[in-house]
Amino acid sequence: MTAGDSMVERFDGAVLLLPYKLRERARSVVRSDRVRAEEIRLRVGRPMSVLLPEGELTLGGEAVTARDLELLVEIATGASVHSSGQWLKDGFIPCRGGCRVGLCGSVYSSGGEVTGFNSFSSASIRIAREHRGIADAILPGLFRDGALASTLIVAPPGAGKTTLLRELVRRIASPSQSRPGLRVGLCDERGELAAMRGGVAGLDVGELTDVLDGCPKAQGALMLLRTMNPQVIAMDEITSPEDMAAINFARNCGVSLLATAHAGGLSDLLSRPLYRDVAGVFDNCVTVENRNGRRIINLQKGGAA
């Protein structure tokens, strides 16, 4: 199976999350666009669209209704909102195959915390992507004296942080002729990185990777440290002080780190209070930019500062 076939298969998998009446419309997308599709987007009162690297492609046809979004949530949760409770409160539902349904609408809250959605107004089905080879250029630079230097991937949403992280994990955890593989503990809170199903990773994350999925990152990092003796801990999207605390703790235990963070760039990241300690924790910083549909990856060595 070629990489293109694999992407088409992932797109078709994402289409299965749509209500029946919208599936045919989504299946009418031409193969070249299916291969490049990053998200399927639904907004109440507007036709469905597909997000391509160069922008959104409207599919036309009937406008999406609120009922369609309710059905989408029902399909994505397997009619089991209770099983996706915490995720749903955070506005997303992890699905099979590494897809993620992000939701928007009217929320209701209690005690200052979001407890659920009253109604949905839009949704985006993010399609998990595997881009073999995208880390080739930067991979050798991530090692220092044969050991992986802790690396932070910084990029704005949708630029491809998760895809790059997955590829890095796959390469690092796979033995090659030039170097042995490293044991990677992958903390996959949203189930997007490895797409675990019945104990088997749906996306290739390397031979020596142990995946802890569905677990909050901060807790997961500590669990991996205690139980799996990792050489590297990888996690997506550092977003809270708890995540930063866990990262600091792991670093002090002598484990290398691979993580991602949302930011327009490194200076943008360091201007935020949460990430002030980042410079002392990570040795390398990788930025990802999306310019006119082309992904540009830059490695900045010798400290994230």
Added chain:
Amino acid sequence: MIRLLGAALVIGATGTMGALGVLSLRRRVRVLEGLIVSLQLMESEICSRMTPMREVLDMLSGSAPACVRGLFRRATEGMSALGRCSFYTIWKNAVAGSYELRLRPQEAELLTELGLCLGRYDVREQAEAIGRLRRRLELILRRAEAERDRDSRLHAFFGIASGIFAVIILL
């Protein structure tokens, strides 16, 4: 001799009808008990283990009391249509298709209404809906038990008595 045989057949037939009436009353009690036990299991799975609905239904179609398994089996089979129709429709069809339960309209309606809440709301709300239905079914069960205790002998007596009466008339 033929008359005697005929009389035995008539009494046997009406007696069987009486016995079927008794069995039907007992069965109704068993079905209601089965539904209550299944709802308890369902509540535990949803509230304690956050088990996805498909797995809950699959588990109940194998381990619920035998007399109510058909309902959960139909619902499990119906889950493949999720997306074409809502879970409520799947559940409603499963209840409507479970003729073997011989539910009365009010009971079927109560059970169908549960589908509006199952898998749709958070744990607390689902637990409340299941608990509410269980309490209603427990009330119905108590009435069904009283009905069984009261009417079983009546069914048996009238079954045989009507046979004897018919024989007397015919002879």
